[in-house]
Amino acid sequence: KAGVTQTPRYLIKTRGQQVTLSCSPISGHRSVSWYQQTPGQGLQFLFEYFSETQRNKGNFPGRFSGRQFSNSRSEMNVSTLELGDSALYLCASSGGTTSGSGTQYFGPGTRLLVL
Amino acid sequence: QKEVEQNSGPLSVPEGAIASLNCTYSDRGSQSFFWYRQYSGKSPELIMSIYSNGDKEDGRFTAQLNKASQYVSLLIRDSQPSDSATYLCAVNPMDSSYKLIFGSGTRLLVRP
Numbered sequence: 001k002a003g004v005t006q007t008p009r010y011l012i013k014t015r016g017q018q019v020t021l022s023c024s025p026i027s028g029h030r031s032v033s034w035y036q037q038t039p040g041q042g043l044q045f046l047f048e049y050f051s052e053t054q055r056n057k058g059n060f061p062g063r064f065s066g067r068q069f070s071n072s073r074s075e076m077n078v079s080t081l082e083l084g085d086s087a088l089y090l091c092a093s094s095g096g097t098t099s100g101s102g103t104q105y106f107g108p109g110t111r112l113l114v115l
Numbered sequence: 116q117k118e119v120e121q122n123s124g125p126l127s128v129p130e131g132a133i134a135s136l137n138c139t140y141s142d143r144g145s146q147s148f149f150w151y152r153q154y155s156g157k158s159p160e161l162i163m164s165i166y167s168n169g170d171k172e173d174g175r176f177t178a179q180l181n182k183a184s185q186y187v188s189l190l191i192r193d194s195q196p197s198d199s200a201t202y203l204c205a206v207n208p209m210d211s212s213y214k215l216i217f218g219s220g221t222r223l224l225v226r227p
Contacts, residue, residue, distance in 0.1 A: 033214065043159070043203065043217040056213040090158055092215075103149070104215060106158040 002027065004093045004107030012113045018079040021110045023091030025072050030095065032074040033104055034066060037088040046089075049074055078112075086114045118142060119206050121218035129226050134191040136202050136221050141185070144209025148180055150189045151203040153220065159203055163189065194225045 005024045013019050025032050034046040045058040049068035066076040078085055088111050092104035119140045128134045136150075147166055151159035163178040165171045165187065171178045177190040187206075191198055201220040208216055 031213075035215075035217075042219045043205075043215075045214040045216070048213040050213070056211050058214065088158075103161065103164050105161060106151075109158045 004091055004105055006089075006091050006107040006110050008110060009108065010111050010113075012115065013081050014115050015081055015083060017081050018077060019081060019112060020075055020077045021089055021091075021112075023074045023076075023093075023107060025074070025091075025093030026105060028095070029093040029105075030072050031093070031102065031104075032068055032072065033092040033094070034074070034076050035090045035092065036060070037090060037109075038086075043090070046076065081114045083114050086112060088112075118208070118216045119204055119218040121202075121204050121221045123219055124222040125224045126221055127224045127226060128194050130194060130196060132194050132225075134194045134198065134223055134225070136189040136191070136204075136223065138187045138189075138204030138218055139185055140187070140204075140206045140216075142206065142208045142210075142216075143182075143185060145182075145185075145206045146209070147207040148178070148187045149205040149215065150176075150178060150187075151205060152198075153201045153203055155200075162202075191223075194223075196225045196227050199223055199225045 031050045033048040037043045047057045052068045068074045088109045090109045091107045094102040094104045150162045153159045165178040165180045175192045179188045203220045204218040205215040
């Protein structure tokens with residue numbers, strides 16, 4: 001079974017721009033979660049989607065948004081980029097149920113650098 | 116108090132030794148616990164999940180859970196230099212089974 005794929009793998013943007021990251025979960029998985037990883041803050045939860053619905057959102061500003069499509073693929077968008085948004089953005093895929101996300105498997109990540 | 120706490124390390128052990136990695140969590144109602152391994156520049160890779168008190172073994176890895184003490188650990192037997200990585204403890208909090216709360220990770224160094 002193919003794993004979680006994320007595109008692009010690397011991005012360089014400038015302050016004020018916006019960016020869209022994409023994630024394709026493991027085939028058959030319906031839950032997609034997004035995390036931000038930085039050296040200072042570690043791994044932090046952004047949001048989780050299941051069957052096109054956002055079920056939980058972390059403590060991030062509204063500039064961070066996401067969506068999920070009917071094929072379970074997900075995108076996250078960051079608008080008005082700030083220097084502090086430079087991070088590794090990780091997507092995690094899980095089977096998911098109505099009561100939880102289940103065991104999460106991570107994709108390779110997208111490394112975003114904001115200049 | 117951080118929700119999930121780990122000693123940042125580095126924890127240095129000789130090849131062939133047992134490495135013991137520890138994690139405490141603050142949410143007493145947490146139900147699911149996970150250990151991930153992350154090599155430098157790579158994404159986290161799932162090693163073990165544990166849901167019930169006691170031990171769970173998988174190859175050279177043993178996860179131990181004590182919900183009364185709010186403590187979860189990972190033992191790595193016969194440590195190899197290839198085990199050198201950062202080990203992340205993750206917990207599903209009671210108020211949401213849709214997200215993982217991660218510790219800051221423990222860096223393990225296995226000396227040849």
